[in-house]
Amino acid sequence: MKVSYPDLIGILSATEGLSLVPGGEERSMTRFCGESYRGYPCFKYTLPEGYDADCVSEICALQIIACKDAITVSAEGHGVLSVYPPGAKVSTAKFVLKGGFGLVRKCGLKILGRLTSYENYCVGMMKRHIDADTWYIANLAVDPLYQNRGLARKMLDPFFDYFDEIGSSAYLETHSASNVPFYEHFGFELVETGKLPGTDVTHYGMLRTPKR
Secondary structure, X not given: OXXXXXXXXXXXXXXXXXXXXOOOOHHHHOOOHHHHOOOOOOHHHXXXXXXXXXXXXXXXXXXXXXXXXXXEEEEOOOEEEEEEOOOOOOOHHHXXXXXXXXXXXXXXXXXXXXXXXXXXXHHHHHHOOOOOOOEEEEEEEEOHHHOOOOXXXXXXXXXXXXXXXXXXXXXXXXXXXXXXXXXXXXXXXXXXXXXXXXXXXXXXXXXXXXXX
């Protein structure tokens, strides 16, 4: 059964410029993720055959599709934010069945193993810092042609206001040092750093505690 947060859904639906991403539209709403994440360090690990923008967009779509409780919003069709409620999980079986085999054909046999290894590393770090009421910021991307227009804030602020109201924390990870101060501006604190397995890619774990 899908977990429901009608009060949050109501807030998001009433926010000008935001729209909830319904099932079946995940791929169209993540179409720009591959270009948005171009040069992002973690893909040196998860895409052993080399960067492929189409593969990255597909991975982002599948992460939404395979998490039945994900709450995903679009900002004017040019930004996407996917947030997982406490306890939500990505179904590996659904990820594979809905597109994982296509990823293997396009991006090579190693990709599913790398994605699993990456996920295990991320979850291991996250579990050291979260509690049972922590939400997870799974994916935030803005079309490069529409960046620096406040779309990220437009998507993030309603969630953070809601988390503050209900007294919940939020967790995310990033692999870009320049993103750390960006998220600190929203109230996140850097709680742990590490290296992705067998690489020199730094993994930054960040936690935001409620502000009220």
